[in-house]
Amino acid sequence: xxxxxxxxxxxxxxxxxxxxxxxxxxxxxxxxxxxxxxxxxxxxxxxxxxxxxxxxxxxxxxxxxxxxxxxxxxxxxxxxxxxxxxxxxxxxxxxxxxxxxxxxxxxxxxxxxxxxxxxxxxxxxxxxxxxxxxxxxxxxxxxxxxxxxxxxxxxxxxxxxxxxxxxxxxxxxxxxxxxxxxxxxxxxxxxxxxxxxxxxxxxxxxxxxxxxxxxxxxxxxxxxxxxxxxxxxxxxxxxxxxxxxxxxxxxxxxxxxxxxxxxxxxxxxxxxxxxxxxxxxxxxxxxxxxxxxxxxxxxxxxxxxxxxxxxxxxxxxxxxxxxxxxxxxxxxxxxxxxxxxxxxxxxxxxxxxxxxxxxxxxxxxxxxxxxxxxxxxxxxxxxxxxxxxxxxxxxxxxxxxxxxxxxxxxxxxxxxxxxxxxxxxxxxxxxxxxxxxxxxxxxxxxxxxxxxxxxxxxxxxxxxxxxxxxxxxxxxxxxxxxxxxxxxxxxxxxxxxxxxxxxxxxxxxxxxxxxxxxxxxxxxxxxxxxxxxxxxxxxxxxxxxxxxxxxxxxxxxxxxxxxxxxxxxxxxxxxxxxxxxxxxxxxxxxxxxxxxxxxxxxxxxxxxxxxxxxxxxxxxxxxxxxxxxxxxxxxxxxxxxxxxxxxxxxxxxxxxxxxxxxxxxxxxxxxxxxxxxxxxxxxxxxxxxxxxxxxxxxxxxxxxxxxxxxxxxxxxxxxxxxxxxxxxxxxxxxxxxxxxxxxxxxxxxxxxxxxxxxxxxxxxxxxxxxxxxxxxxxxxxxxxxxxxxxxxxxxxxxxxxxxxxxxxxxx
Numbered sequence: 001x002x003x004x005x006x007x008x009x010x011x012x013x014x015x016x017x018x019x020x021x022x023x024x025x026x027x028x029x030x031x032x033x034x035x036x037x038x039x040x041x042x043x044x045x046x047x048x049x050x051x052x053x054x055x056x057x058x059x060x061x062x063x064x065x066x067x068x069x070x071x072x073x074x075x076x077x078x079x080x081x082x083x084x085x086x087x088x089x090x091x092x093x094x095x096x097x098x099x100x101x102x103x104x105x106x107x108x109x110x111x112x113x114x115x116x117x118x119x120x121x122x123x124x125x126x127x128x129x130x131x132x133x134x135x136x137x138x139x140x141x142x143x144x145x146x147x148x149x150x151x152x153x154x155x156x157x158x159x160x161x162x163x164x165x166x167x168x169x170x171x172x173x174x175x176x177x178x179x180x181x182x183x184x185x186x187x188x189x190x191x192x193x194x195x196x197x198x199x200x201x202x203x204x205x206x207x208x209x210x211x212x213x214x215x216x217x218x219x220x221x222x223x224x225x226x227x228x229x230x231x232x233x234x235x236x237x238x239x240x241x242x243x244x245x246x247x248x249x250x251x252x253x254x255x256x257x258x259x260x261x262x263x264x265x266x267x268x269x270x271x272x273x274x275x276x277x278x279x280x281x282x283x284x285x286x287x288x289x290x291x292x293x294x295x296x297x298x299x300x301x302x303x304x305x306x307x308x309x310x311x312x313x314x315x316x317x318x319x320x321x322x323x324x325x326x327x328x329x330x331x332x333x334x335x336x337x338x339x340x341x342x343x344x345x346x347x348x349x350x351x352x353x354x355x356x357x358x359x360x361x362x363x364x365x366x367x368x369x370x371x372x373x374x375x376x377x378x379x380x381x382x383x384x385x386x387x388x389x390x391x392x393x394x395x396x397x398x399x400x401x402x403x404x405x406x407x408x409x410x411x412x413x414x415x416x417x418x419x420x421x422x423x424x425x426x427x428x429x430x431x432x433x434x435x436x437x438x439x440x441x442x443x444x445x446x447x448x449x450x451x452x453x454x455x456x457x458x459x460x461x462x463x464x465x466x467x468x469x470x471x472x473x474x475x476x477x478x479x480x481x482x483x484x485x486x487x488x489x490x491x492x493x494x495x496x497x498x499x500x501x502x503x504x505x506x507x508x509x510x511x512x513x514x515x516x517x518x519x520x521x522x523x524x525x526x527x528x529x530x531x532x533x534x535x536x537x538x539x540x541x542x543x544x545x546x547x548x549x550x551x552x553x554x555x556x557x558x559x560x561x562x563x564x565x566x567x568x569x570x571x572x573x574x575x576x577x578x579x580x581x582x583x584x585x586x587x588x589x590x591x592x593x594x595x596x597x598x599x600x601x602x603x604x605x606x607x608x609x610x611x612x613x614x615x616x617x618x619x620x621x622x623x624x625x626x627x628x629x630x631x632x633x634x635x636x637x638x639x640x641x642x643x644x645x646x647x648x649x650x651x652x653x654x655x656x657x658x659x660x661x662x663x664x665x666x667x668x669x670x671x672x673x674x675x676x677x678x679x680x681x682x683x684x685x686x687x688x689x690x691x692x693x694x695x696x697x698x699x700x701x702x703x704x705x706x707x708x709x710x711x712x713x714x715x716x717x718x719x720x721x722x723x724x725x726x727x728x729x730x731x732x733x734x735x736x737x738x739x740x741x742x743x744x745x746x747x748x749x750x751x752x753x754x755x756x757x758x759x760x761x762x763x764x765x766x767x768x769x770x771x772x773x774x775x776x777x778x779x780x781x782x783x784x785x786x787x788x789x790x791x792x793x794x795x796x797x798x799x800x801x802x803x804x805x806x807x808x809x810x811x
Contacts, residue, residue, distance in 0.1 A: 014088060108224070116226075272327050352388065591619075596615065627689050643703060
């Protein structure tokens with residue numbers, strides 16, 4: 001386990017593991033353990049209950065007759081990480097020489113967290129200590145009133161701590177053998193014999209009613225088999241990867257944990273766990289109680305973010321990726337349509353999913369080898385793929401995005417409707433790679449005849465995408481004219497002005513209206529009316545309502561459905577002089593990294609690949625990765641790295657015989673992730689490839705270390721405890737050690753060593769060809785891993801008294 005926090009000043013986050021089946025999508029309470037610096041609590045378990053409280057924290061404190069330990073500077077050694085799982089962690093510290101305290105925290109389910117303080121006395125004399133948990137909560141800069149509870153339980157009289165009214169919750173803290181206090185804390189005295197250990201457990205449960213919180217906390221504190229649950233957590237251990245760089249190793253470990261932590265369990269609308277992309281203590285609460293009002297990262301499985309997350313999940317547990325695929329297929333319609341972002345509460349985007357289903361399936365298959373799964377779903381994957389070619393308005397074999405499709409920030413403030421007017425290299429690349437994945441899966445699962453029926457789409461698309469090749473990149477082109485159209489400014493005016501004179505367009509085009517001004521205040525009654533001559537020469541009129549505008553940082557844009565030859569009259573309603581508006585034609589000349597994505601689809605000849613690669617290095621290669629756009633954007637959006645695109649290109653470099661460049665790009669990305677972890681304390685949705693800072697949403701899974709890419713660079717895949725797939729030569733500079741499913745692997749540019757748990761060992765030369773290495777002694781268990789059952793309910797604890805407490809917390 002890499003050292004923490006010696007590597008980073010981290011806040012470590014934990015949440016209920018979706019694989020246990022104990023998550024609540026509408027009220028998911030996640031937690032973090034803050035490891036403090038000097039003059040701060042050494043350890044604090046804290047949450048925001050989904051935004052219902054500014055901060056609630058519980059701080060462990062240890063007392064003897066003469067000393068108190070809770071701040072970092074009072075410890076002989078600071079806390080260091082000993083265990084990390086999606087739902088649990090343990091940190092160990094020394095309070096005095098030879099006396100160690102471990103703090104174990106475990107999120108049992110979405111509405112309960114618990115843990116223990118574990119003392120180890122390695123001295124020659126017994127110790128008398130008092131373990132305490134001190135609670136504090138702040139809402140709107142004021143302390144939340146708390147109360148000491150007197151209880152009658154099946155174990156006899158006891159005390160508990162009511163943590164007050166927090167939104168619609170009444171959380172309760174219970175602790176084994178606790179004594180009451182005049183301030184918000186619980187205390188348990190301990191006598192620890194020389195050479196022995198002692199521990200005390202606690203649970204916090206938060207439900208809307210106090211009696212329910214009490215029952216839930218008591219249930220997990222006294223009726224749960226903690227040892228069985230801990231063993232289950234340890235069986236789900238993360239792969240251990242050592243690259244020779246402790247900081248990178250820690251980033252890899254934290255990425256694995258964050259990826260698994262980003263899943264919520266099945267719901268009434270999804271049969272399997274689904275991603276929420278950002279799972280923080282400030283999120284997870286649905287005021288309407290259904291989850292349908294969650295923020296964007298929680299509202300559905302959009303394809304690009306899901307693909308990036310799946311690239312790590314597939315390495316850790318390919319069954320989770322299979323479940324995500326089944327979630328998509330659970331909403332598939334008869335004609336093959338799959339919604340672009342179906343959600344766990346039944347949310348829908350209303351447009352077609354980006355073409356990633358076959359790629360997700362190929363990803364899961366590479367780490368599972370499950371041909372049965374592929375065979376079962378292949379017809380539905382094919383149906384989804386062919387549905388995309390019905391999305392081709394001009395019938396040239398190159399489909400277009402639907403208006404309203406999820407778009408990336410560098411496309412803003414262009415209107416979403418513009419996407420339907422474009423033939424996009426990004427979509428072309430996704431469809432070509434989807435076709436490649438379908439062909440691969442067909443060969444693996446004996447579905448070649450089925451693929452042959454659809455292969456004509458793939459071949460026609462190759463020709464169409466290649467037709468957009470221009471000067472080392474693939475251009476955005478107009479759907480109707482097949483030209484890279486340059487934008488034309490037609491009219492600019494203040495909000496209360498109208499079109500001064502008719503405007504004749506150079507060629508028939510749709511028109512974009514862009515509004516800005518007024519700060520962040522969107523005009524409420526905005527409406528634009530246009531009259532003129534359409535492309536067929538007929539008189540036309542169109543009303544663009546305010547709801548059609550796409551807004552980003554004070555700028556709103558909308559595009560007309562009508563293609564105009566001439567605009568005679570334009571009237572804008574609902575704007576004052578503080579606003580300005582522009583009328584112009586769309587500009588397709590902006591250059592971004594997506595225009596190089598067709599490089600990943602393996603259809604360019606060698607000369608074309610070299611030209612494309614040179615263009616990439618000259619225009620996008622930066623100190624910390626790949627820039628998102630070549631054309632400068634407001635707010636430096638062009639310097640943001642879209643990590644899924646970077647990963648696709650990095651994997652393509654590896655496939656095209658450029659392992660050195662692929663490894664260099666991977667190292668650039670991990671270097672900025674390490675830098676941001678150290679300086680900003682978290683992963684981020686995007687990274688600025690020039691400044692080396694994190695941008696966008698904190699802890700977004702898109703910004704994690706892409707584990708699939710790393711495994712491809714190492715050149716091996718561990719399928720199970722007895723099977724290793726050797727893919728290709730080693731692609732990294734330094735030796736790498738990997739432990740997964742009990743198999744120990746060491747690989748360098750000189751050799752590959754594989755040692756199975758049975759003791760069987762294999763050593764291969766550095767240039768060993770692709771092959772499957774099996775352990776002849778391995779006998780896979782037929783029994784699935786079974787999660788320990790939830791504790792059985794018994795007689796409830798009963799509150800017999802309640803004493804209000806002072807709010808100083810005693811810290």
